[in-house]
Amino acid sequence: MIVTRSQVKSIGVRLLPFSDAASDDLPLGQLLRLALFQVSVGMAGVMLLGTLNRVMIVELSVPATLVAIMVALPVLIAPFRALLGFKSDNYRSAIGWKRIPYLWFGTLWQFGGLAVMPACLLVLGGDVTHDIPFAGEVLAALAFIMTGLGMHMTQTAGLALAADRATDETRPRVVALLYVMFLVGMGVSAIVIGWLLRDFSGVLLISVVQGCAVMTLVLNVIALWKQERVNPMSKEERAAPTPSFKDAWTDLTHGGTAGRLLAVVFLGTMAFNMQDVLLEPYGGEILGLSVSATTLLTATWAAGALAGFALAARVLSRGGNTYRMASMGLLAGIAAFCTVIFAAPMDSTLLFFIGASLIGFGGGYFAISTLTAAMTLPAEGLAGRGLALGAWGAAQATAAGLSTLIGGATRDSVNMIAMSGAWGEALQTPTTGYSVVYHIEIALLFATLIVLGRLVSQSRTAPTLNQKPTGLGLADFPT
Numbered sequence: 001m002i003v004t005r006s007q008v009k010s011i012g013v014r015l016l017p018f019s020d021a022a023s024d025d026l027p028l029g030q031l032l033r034l035a036l037f038q039v040s041v042g043m044a045g046v047m048l049l050g051t052l053n054r055v056m057i058v059e060l061s062v063p064a065t066l067v068a069i070m071v072a073l074p075v076l077i078a079p080f081r082a083l084l085g086f087k088s089d090n091y092r093s094a095i096g097w098k099r100i101p102y103l104w105f106g107t108l109w110q111f112g113g114l115a116v117m118p119a120c121l122l123v124l125g126g127d128v129t130h131d132i133p134f135a136g137e138v139l140a141a142l143a144f145i146m147t148g149l150g151m152h153m154t155q156t157a158g159l160a161l162a163a164d165r166a167t168d169e170t171r172p173r174v175v176a177l178l179y180v181m182f183l184v185g186m187g188v189s190a191i192v193i194g195w196l197l198r199d200f201s202g203v204l205l206i207s208v209v210q211g212c213a214v215m216t217l218v219l220n221v222i223a224l225w226k227q228e229r230v231n232p233m234s235k236e237e238r239a240a241p242t243p244s245f246k247d248a249w250t251d252l253t254h255g256g257t258a259g260r261l262l263a264v265v266f267l268g269t270m271a272f273n274m275q276d277v278l279l280e281p282y283g284g285e286i287l288g289l290s291v292s293a294t295t296l297l298t299a300t301w302a303a304g305a306l307a308g309f310a311l312a313a314r315v316l317s318r319g320g321n322t323y324r325m326a327s328m329g330l331l332a333g334i335a336a337f338c339t340v341i342f343a344a345p346m347d348s349t350l351l352f353f354i355g356a357s358l359i360g361f362g363g364g365y366f367a368i369s370t371l372t373a374a375m376t377l378p379a380e381g382l383a384g385r386g387l388a389l390g391a392w393g394a395a396q397a398t399a400a401g402l403s404t405l406i407g408g409a410t411r412d413s414v415n416m417i418a419m420s421g422a423w424g425e426a427l428q429t430p431t432t433g434y435s436v437v438y439h440i441e442i443a444l445l446f447a448t449l450i451v452l453g454r455l456v457s458q459s460r461t462a463p464t465l466n467q468k469p470t471g472l473g474l475a476d477f478p479t
Contacts, residue, residue: 074148085390
């Protein structure tokens with residue numbers, strides 16, 4: 001029997017995950033290299049939000065409030081992602097590059113922040129003597145800001161570059177691959193960094209964090225190598241006037257799909273993330289779960305998120321509409337928070353874990369749907385894909401940071417009033433604060449559905465995605 005070349009190619013597409021994300025303009029090898037920037041961003045995220053967070057509080061005895069401020073600084077930079085994306089849309093270099101310069105300078109900021117981070121933290125923790133007041137606080141803040149700026153710049157430019165090079169049919173699969181690489185970067189980095197720091201010392205901290213800085217530089221250089229074609233521009237072309245950010249932002253948000261999509265992303269992320277710092281305390285304080293049991297919540301949430309992402313990959317591969325998918329994620333979130341609320345009066349650990357997995361499922365399904373919608377927005381008018389993706393990232397990151405802060409503050413303030421007896425004996429219980437936060441999240445999910453409704457109705461006549469099924473994806477990838 002003679003096997004044709006097309007048959008061999010079809011076998012490869014079925015057996016190799018994400019091989020169908022490649023195209024003639026973006027071959028699989030280049031796509032996999034480009035996706036390495038997501039690994040470096042995931043590694044930096046684990047370092048900032050996990051490893052250094054714990055090291056500052058436990059080993060360096062830094063006050064938790066000060067640690068929270070440091071961790072929040074990268075979130076405060078998130079709104080600038082829209083400006084960074086706009087600048088990369090309109091940058092005119094002598095050799096014609098747009099995204100690569102921003103990817104490179106984002107890499108340098110991320111590398112520099114991680115390189116000076118351990119020394120700054122040792123000064124902050126008092127291991128290094130100095131006579132300058134607040135030297136540790138200022139140096140640590142600068143290191144966190146540098147790293148956060150680098151992460152935002154790298155991710156915004158990298159996503160825009162991937163969207164530019166992908167075709168309309170492969171773009172959703174490219175989104176899937178980039179998201180997986182981000183999760184891989186976080187997972188592998190968490191394991192490796194945790195193992196390296198098992199016997200903590202100041203010298204070891206410097207070695208590990210600066211090693212991450214070097215890995216950032218290596219991974220991102222490999223990622224950006226030969227990803228944009230050299231297309232020299234004349235002096236006249238470079239001197240031509242460019243649109244202002246204000247005009248481009250107005251063009252993006254004025255009465256169109258993009259503005260409503262950003263509102264959906266902001267409200268939906270707020271709704272899903274208010275419980276970020278409350279889920280494990282809820283299980284321990286209200287349901288009496290042990291530390292080991294509440295630790296399993298992270299794995300349960302992650303399993304739900306991966307399930308949501310796998311389903312999203314399958315639906316997108318079959319031409320699913322991103323706005324309708326986002327609405328399904330929101331409905332799953334409503335069911336999730338209702339389940340978590342009922343777990344307390346029913347004293348059911350099973351219900352609680354089901355609710356946690358549904359939160360991960362709904363949040364993951366919603367996030368990948370809205371990201372795909374942002375990447376597939378038409379690149380026309382004054383607003384390019386870089387601005388659209390930067391605005392998505394800004395809305396998502398800002399909402400995540402604010403919602404976490406609001407959720408914790410709401411729980412504390414409500415419980416302070418409830419436990420004083422001001423609202424009656426029935427509400428004089430620690431459950432009240434948590435319940436109020438979860439009900440607020442449900443209300444925000446309904447509000448997001450209302451805002452999303454217009455986009456869903458518009459998509460009935462103009463579908464967001466209209467590609468053919470593309471075969472094997474994360475839905476069939478062994479996780």
